[in-house]
Amino acid sequence: MGAYVAGGGEFNRDTNYITTRITADGADGYPVEPDRYRLIVARACPWANRTIIVRRLLGLEDALSIGFCGPTHDQRSWTFDLDPGGVDPVLKIPRLQDAYFARFPDYPKGITVPAIVDVPTGQVVTNDFAQITLDFSTEWTAYHREGAPQLYPEALRDEIDEVAQRIYTEVNNGVYRCGFAGSQDSYEKAYDRLFTALDWLSERLADQRYLVGDSITEADVRLFTTLARFDPVYHGHFKCNRSKLAEMPVLWAYARDLFQTPGFGDTTDFVQIKQHYYIVHSDINPTGVVPKGPDLSNWLSPHGREALGGRPFGDGTPPGPTRESERVPAGHGAA
Structure with a gap:
């Protein structure tokens, strides 16, 4: 997550996320497809933990793979230090920033989790944590498990x-x-x-x-x-x-x-x-x-x-x- 402290000593969260969405109709160019995307999380992060919970409750494991960053990161990026060789086994990258830079070479903001990456291109699609879980409930319904709960009933x-x-x-x-x-x-x-x-x-x-x-x-x-x-x-x-x-x-x-x-x-x-x-x-x-x-x-x-x-x-x-x-x-x- 990105944040900064402004004048007066008050905390302000940088809320300018990548708002591209993965939707059933693919309106943003990223249609819901099984095995196409990878959810990148860190168990330590509360915002990422939400996506882990919702993915599991809805039974999206078969449709959407998951990659875990380690609990710490440096000034710039979360890293895959829990994986063998420090490289994500699917994306083949050592740092989450590689997926951000693949889409936005000059990406100036914080490299945050959760993020969803388009596996074929290796490019980040979104890190808009609030929208991601809502879309899991509303856009990924074709891949919910039988008996999935209604977490966002109309x-x-x-x-x-x-x-x-x-x-x-x-x-x-x-x-x-x-x-x-x-x-x-x-x-x-x-x-x-x-x-x-x-x-x-x-x-x-x-x-x-x-x-x-x-x-x-x-x-x-x-x-x-x-x-x-x-x-x-x-x-x-x-x-x-x-x-x-x-x-x-x-x-x-x-x-x-x-x-x-x-x-x-x-x-x-x-x-x-x-x-x-x-x-x-x-x-x-x-x-x-x-x-x-x-x-x-x-x-x-x-x-x-x-x-x-x-x-x-x-x-x-x-x-x-x-x-x-x-x-x-x-x-x-x-x-």
């Missing part, structure tokens, strides 16, 4: 969009606004905004199991990836320390409910999450020391949210087991 889209927008500005981005604040005043304002939103979410979720409707939607995916990183990273590293997630009873139960749902906890890599933030953000953590804690075993404790009713996958079914080649490494989860 009847609820306006409400999902409204809730997701507030989650993005106040929570997903809000933690960064705290962590990268350049002055005491801007930090304190960011802190107040963040916890105002978390309190609003606690109220909303006190008597309903999911954010919109009675099953999991895109809005839940967008909130989950921030909550999963809250205690391991944001509470300490970003100074979001009014309370831990584990001290906010409704949100903590909600987060565990999702974590224990196939597609969520089994795509969450706490080791890479901590390595990314504490090593890459050398301006915030110059020693590069990565904390040992917190203890994660409580993610698997009973959450009691079933009492609120709801059907996690609506009329659909849970996804099957994670493919062996895509599993979070042993010891990196909450088991």
Whole structure:
């Protein structure tokens, strides 16, 4: 993700992404086709984690391959340091920037994940993380698995969009606004905004199991990836320390409910999450020391949210087991 701090010490996210879309009708020149594209992610990144979750819930593994960057990157680019020889086995490149430069030789902005690459040309198609998951739900329907859930049902889209927008500005981005604040005043304002939103979410979720409707939607995916990183990273590293997630009873139960749902906890890599933030953000953590804690075993404790009713996958079914080649490494989860 690309970001910068502007005058007054306030954090501003660079939101000028590559907005080309992969659609059923191919209006932008990139039609949905199986085996043509490769989704490039890093498990550490909350924005990329969303695409991993949605791809798995919808069962797009056969249609869209996935490549994993390592948890850290240098000033310029995410790299494929987890792969043999440090090269992506499909794209045959060592750095994600190679795919960006293949399409935009003078690409001036940050090299971000998630990104979708057109395998035949080796060119990046899009890094517009918010649109990517919506398109998985609406444009890739021909390749959804049988029993795929409706994560963006038409009847609820306006409400999902409204809730997701507030989650993005106040929570997903809000933690960064705290962590990268350049002055005491801007930090304190960011802190107040963040916890105002978390309190609003606690109220909303006190008597309903999911954010919109009675099953999991895109809005839940967008909130989950921030909550999963809250205690391991944001509470300490970003100074979001009014309370831990584990001290906010409704949100903590909600987060565990999702974590224990196939597609969520089994795509969450706490080791890479901590390595990314504490090593890459050398301006915030110059020693590069990565904390040992917190203890994660409580993610698997009973959450009691079933009492609120709801059907996690609506009329659909849970996804099957994670493919062996895509599993979070042993010891990196909450088991």
